[in-house]
Amino acid sequence: MNIQSRSQKSPRTDEEVIRSCGLFRGLDDTQRAVLTSMAVRKRFKQGTPIFVQEEACPGLFVVDHGLVRVFRLAPNGQQHVLHLCGPGQTFAEVAAIGGFALPACADAAQPAGCVMIPTDRLQQELALNHQLCRQLLTGMAFWVRHFVQLLEDIALRDAMGRVTRLLYDSPCDASGRIQLPGAKKDLANHLNLTSETFSRVLRRLAEQGVIEFDQDRSVHVIDAQQLEQLSGQSQNTDQ
Amino acid sequence: MNIQSRSQKSPRTDEEVIRSCGLFRGLDDTQRAVLTSMAVRKRFKQGTPIFVQEEACPGLFVVDHGLVRVFRLAPNGQQHVLHLCGPGQTFAEVAAIGGFALPACADAAQPAGCVMIPTDRLQQELALNHQLCRQLLTGMAFWVRHFVQLLEDIALRDAMGRVTRLLYDSPCDASGRIQLPGAKKDLANHLNLTSETFSRVLRRLAEQGVIEFDQDRSVHVIDAQQLEQLSGQSQNTDQ
DNA sequence: CGCCGGATTGATCCGGATCAAGTCATGTGG
DNA sequence: CCACATGACTTGATCCGGATCAATCCGGCG
Numbered sequence: 001m002n003i004q005s006r007s008q009k010s011p012r013t014d015e016e017v018i019r020s021c022g023l024f025r026g027l028d029d030t031q032r033a034v035l036t037s038m039a040v041r042k043r044f045k046q047g048t049p050i051f052v053q054e055e056a057c058p059g060l061f062v063v064d065h066g067l068v069r070v071f072r073l074a075p076n077g078q079q080h081v082l083h084l085c086g087p088g089q090t091f092a093e094v095a096a097i098g099g100f101a102l103p104a105c106a107d108a109a110q111p112a113g114c115v116m117i118p119t120d121r122l123q124q125e126l127a128l129n130h131q132l133c134r135q136l137l138t139g140m141a142f143w144v145r146h147f148v149q150l151l152e153d154i155a156l157r158d159a160m161g162r163v164t165r166l167l168y169d170s171p172c173d174a175s176g177r178i179q180l181p182g183a184k185k186d187l188a189n190h191l192n193l194t195s196e197t198f199s200r201v202l203r204r205l206a207e208q209g210v211i212e213f214d215q216d217r218s219v220h221v222i223d224a225q226q227l228e229q230l231s232g233q234s235q236n237t238d239q
Numbered sequence: 240m241n242i243q244s245r246s247q248k249s250p251r252t253d254e255e256v257i258r259s260c261g262l263f264r265g266l267d268d269t270q271r272a273v274l275t276s277m278a279v280r281k282r283f284k285q286g287t288p289i290f291v292q293e294e295a296c297p298g299l300f301v302v303d304h305g306l307v308r309v310f311r312l313a314p315n316g317q318q319h320v321l322h323l324c325g326p327g328q329t330f331a332e333v334a335a336i337g338g339f340a341l342p343a344c345a346d347a348a349q350p351a352g353c354v355m356i357p358t359d360r361l362q363q364e365l366a367l368n369h370q371l372c373r374q375l376l377t378g379m380a381f382w383v384r385h386f387v388q389l390l391e392d393i394a395l396r397d398a399m400g401r402v403t404r405l406l407y408d409s410p411c412d413a414s415g416r417i418q419l420p421g422a423k424k425d426l427a428n429h430l431n432l433t434s435e436t437f438s439r440v441l442r443r444l445a446e447q448g449v450i451e452f453d454q455d456r457s458v459h460v461i462d463a464q465q466l467e468q469l470s471g472q473s474q475n476t477d478q
Numbered sequence: 479c480g481c482c483g484g485a486t487t488g489a490t491c492c493g494g495a496t497c498a499a500g501t502c503a504t505g506t507g508g
Numbered sequence: 509c510c511a512c513a514t515g516a517c518t519t520g521a522t523c524c525g526g527a528t529c530a531a532t533c534c535g536g537c538g
Binding site for chain 1: 516517518519
C-alpha cells in the first residue's frame, strides 16, 4: 500500500504540478520547461462540467488539487466512471495528443484546479520536438498498460477482489489510514459496482476485522496482510 | 473491434503487411520503409506459444495471416483473451515501444505468420527518427481509445449487446456473410462470456430472424437494421 | 472404428443488480 | 430555532442474467 508522498498543498507552481504527474515522469527538465511555458490555469467549482464527449479537445489537463470525474456517457444515459483523477493525474491526454475528439465527459467531483496545456500549442511543439515525442511515447505505453490492467480487473475479479484491490492500491498515511477519494457512489461505479454492493463489501471486510471505518471517508487498515491476500486473487476464496 | 480485416492472401511482402496495419496507418512511405527494412518473418503452428507474460519483449508483431490469441493469465490460472489478432493487426506493440516486460501471453489460435520488428532496432530508430515517434504517438492514442471502448462494452453492455456489436463490427462480404474468426470459445471469452452463453445468444438471434447460420463458421445477416439497433443500445430492450 | 475436443442444449445456482425503506448530515426558508 | 427537503449512505428482500454443471451431439483423425 503506497505511502502517500505528495502533500495536498494547494498553491503549487505549474512546473511543480507538471513534475508531479505520471505521464510526464519520463520527461527531463528541458521538456518539462517547454510544457510549463504553455500551461494555462483552470478552476472548476464542484459539479461544473469541464467538457463533454465528442467535442474538440481544448487541451491536456493535469490536476493540481481537487477531484475530477471522467466518465463515458452511453446513448441511453447510463454512465461509467473511467477515472477519478486526483492531484498529479492527467486527463484528456489521449485526445490532445492524438488530435481527435474527446472520447469522454469530465466534471469536477470536488472543487478542482488544473493546469491545461492547449491542444494546438502541444501539437505545435510535438511537431518540432523529438525528445518530447519520444518521452511521451513511453508515457503513453504505460497508460495503455494501465487500461489493460483495469480491463482485467473488471473482467475477472468479483466485487470483493475489486474493492480490496482498490484499497490495497490506495495511498495511505503512516498509520495505515486511507482517505477515500470522492463519493462512494463514484468509486463504486468506477469499479463497475453499485453503491449498495460497495457498501456491503466494506461491511464484510469490517466484520472480518480487516478494516475499520473512521468518521467521514477514511478507512483504517487493520490486517494489511489479509487485504493483500484478498486483493491478490481474482475469484472468491471467501470467508 | 474489427477482428478480421481482409482477404487471407497469404504471401504478402513485409511492406504490404506493415502498410495494412492500423497502428502504422499514420506513417508515410519513408517511415514504413524504415520499419520494413528491420522486419523479421516468424511462423507459428497452431497452438504454439509465441511468448509468455513477464518476459522481455522480443519485438513488435504484425499479423500477416492466421490468428493470434493474446491473453492475460491470472495467478490462479484463469485467462482472459485481450485480443484476437487477425491479418493487419499488431500485438506486443506497447511493450516494444514502451520498453517494458510483456504484460500478456500470446499463442497461435490458428497457424499464423507474422512480421516482427525487433525491440532493440525499433528503440534505436525511435531514438533517431522524429517523424516515426510523432506518427506512432498518434497511432498509440488511437489504441488507447480502442481500449476505452472495449472497457465500456464490457462494463455496460449485456450479453446480447456484446454479441450483436461483435457481429455488427465484423467485416462481411457483399452478401452479408460474416466469417467468424477463431473458435467460438475464444470469441466468447474475449467478450467476457462463456461459450454456452455465446451459443444461446446466437440461437436467440436466429430465432428472431436476425441472422442465419451457414455451415462451418459463417453467419448470414438477414436483418442488418435490427442488428444495428440491438448493438446500439447497451441494456436489454427485448422481451 | 473409437476417441477427443468443440459446440449445443437443458437444469440449476449464485453474485450482484434492483427495489424499497430507513438513517443521517446538510442545507434552506419561514 | 424549527420544519422540511435533499442527497449520500446503509440495510434488507427479491429478482435475474449469466455461470456452472452435466448430457449429448458432431466432425475430424488416429
